[in-house]
Amino acid sequence: MQKVVPFSEPxxxxxxxxxxxxxxxxxxxxAARARFESQDEKHHAELDMELTTxxxxxxxxxxxxxxxxxxxxxxxxxxxxxGVRALRFVLKRFPPDSIAKIAPLLTGKHDGFSMLVWFWxxxxxxxxxxxxxxxxxxxxxxxxxxVEPLGLAA
Numbered sequence: 001m002q003k004v005v006p007f008s009e010p011x012x013x014x015x016x017x018x019x020x021x022x023x024x025x026x027x028x029x030x031a032a033r034a035r036f037e038s039q040d041e042k043h044h045a046e047l048d049m050e051l052t053t054x055x056x057x058x059x060x061x062x063x064x065x066x067x068x069x070x071x072x073x074x075x076x077x078x079x080x081x082x083g084v085r086a087l088r089f090v091l092k093r094f095p096p097d098s099i100a101k102i103a104p105l106l107t108g109k110h111d112g113f114s115m116l117v118w119f120w121x122x123x124x125x126x127x128x129x130x131x132x133x134x135x136x137x138x139x140x141x142x143x144x145x146x147v148e149p150l151g152l153a154a
Contacts, residue, residue, distance in 0.1 A: 012152060013141045021132045021143050025116060028134065028141075032083050035112050048079055051110050055085055055102065062095050074124055083113040091119040091130060096150045099135060106137040119146065 015021045036044055056075055060066070066075045072093035076086040094117075106113050114136040118129040131146040142152060 011139050013139060014144050014147055014152075015141060016144050018129065018132060018143055021134070021141065024141050025132070025134045028114070028136070028139070029082055029084060032112050032114065036083050044083075045079055047109060048083070048085075048113070051105060051113055052077065052085060054105050055087070055115065058098060058101055059087070059095075062098070063093060072124075085113065085115045087115065087117045088124045088129075089117060089119050090124060091121060091146075091149055094119065094150070096152075099133075099140065099150070102135060103137065103140075106135065111137055 013024070015024060052075070056066075059073055059075070063071075063073050065071060066073050072090040074088040076088075102115055106115070114134060117133040117135075119131045119133070120126060121130050131143040131149075132141075133143075133146060133150075134141045140152075142150070146152070
């Protein structure tokens with residue numbers, strides 16, 4: 001498959017298992033939490049909602065709404081104050097070129113924010129996820145199972 005995502009930055013890191021992926025994600029979130037805890041919660045919530053809207057608009061334009069039982073994606077709209085936007089996708093419906101479109105949104109006033117994506121083979125939350133992706137302005141972490149389907153060069 002042709003490489004779709006140009007990664008000189010953020011740096012690509014491929015992990016073999018979901019367990020390794022979860023551990024790496026948690027380590028990065030712990031570092032980000034300290035930064036967000038020192039911010040004014042109202043200001044952080046406003047930045048979070050602004051980023052949420054941009055991400056939602058990007059995927060809604062390609063995949064339609066995430067609400068409903070037939071949707072191939074889902075966007076967690078909850079606010080936890082940790083700077084992580086959480087999404088879920090049916091793998092075959094995820095637009096790989098969206099990674100390069102999301103990465104610039106995680107810079108500037110949204111620096112420190114990230115996006116966590118879980119992937120399922122056929123239906124969201126049916127069985128275990130087939131892979132995970134975490135994206136920040138500086139780093140992209142994926143499970144090995146996603147390298148080929150997403151057209152990433154490892």
